[in-house]
Amino acid sequence: MEAVNSPIADRELSVSRTMKAPRALAWKACTEAEHLDRWWGPDGFINKTLSLDLRVGGQWKYTMTGPDGTVFPNLITYTEISPIDLLAYDHGDWDNPKWFRGSMSFADTEDGTTVTIRLVFPSKEERDRSVEQYGAIEGGKQTLAKLDNYLRTLQTPKAMTQPAIFNFIVAKDDRTVTVERSFNAPQDMVWDAWTRAEILCQWWAPKPYECVIDALDFRPGGRWRYCMQGPEGDRHHCFFEYAEVRPKSYFSGKDGFCDEHGVVNAAMPTMQWENSFSAHDTGTLVRILVHFKTPEDLEAIIKMGFKEGFSQGLDQLDELLSKQ
Helix, strand or coil: CCCCCCCCCHHHEEEEEEEECCHHHHHHHHHHHHHHHHHCCCCCCCCEEEECCCCCCCCEEEEECCCCCEEEEEEEEEEEEEECCCCEEEEEECCEEEEEEEEEEEEECCEEEEEEEECCCCCCCHHHHHHHHCCHHHHHHHHHHHHHHHHHCCCCCHHHHCCCEEEEEEECEEEEEEEEEEECHHHHHHHHHHHHHHCCCCCCCCCCCCEEEEEEECCCCCCCEEHHHHHHEEEEEEEEEEEEEECCCEEEEEEEECCCCEEECCCCCCEEEHHHHHHHHCCCEEEEEEEECCCHHHHHHHHCHHHHHHHHHHHHHHHHHHCC
């Protein structure tokens, strides 16, 4: 291993991105927990702040949950703070709090603010390992892209004043139901809420029911099996078989009822779902198109309270996203 005093150029890496936002707003998004948890980390990761003490010697303690559910503890100790100019810190985990040194700098440009993340490792080998094993460069680029997207949502006036879009359209002749719902959250965050078990279970079931997920294999050909559990212990088992997946923008599949072992209940309707996710001026628009085999199947699902239950679930998702 190289000595700590080896040339810094051999031990460092940096990524930058220019964002159409004032420097003060970018600084705020990087120093307050309620903002950091909305964007910090590479694609597919969920950030959760445990504590944040923004002062020299203070610490930011948080966890990052990866796409496979692995939880990574993180600890940042601030070493230099120059408001709206520079954050310098030691970065590690709870057992090794000083794995590498990092900084975030903020510079005015004609187009807004350039944010630069710079990391300095103890050795060239450690730097190379972070790139090769952990994808540090690509992860840094993704993190800054998420910050850029988040800053755009903060600066959209309609996000503060315009009510969420909600449309529920029943077309009996076409045997379809179309649902449109907007959310004031970045597209990748909304996508995660629909595709990751630990988030999906928090909003899918209308209260007082609870969504209990037995298995979720999110891929073409994969299956999601769950039940709606009532306050009296009653259980209604369901499944979703994924057909097509286009990351962060679209997935489709078949939905229906089953028994506790996943055997399809042929006496109940099955539905084909198409879920589309797109950027919207207030964040993200989700469009759901549900196809039914017969008009009778459509009518039966509507009579079971599909509109009321699904609408409540989407409201619960909106509330959940607002807290992320």
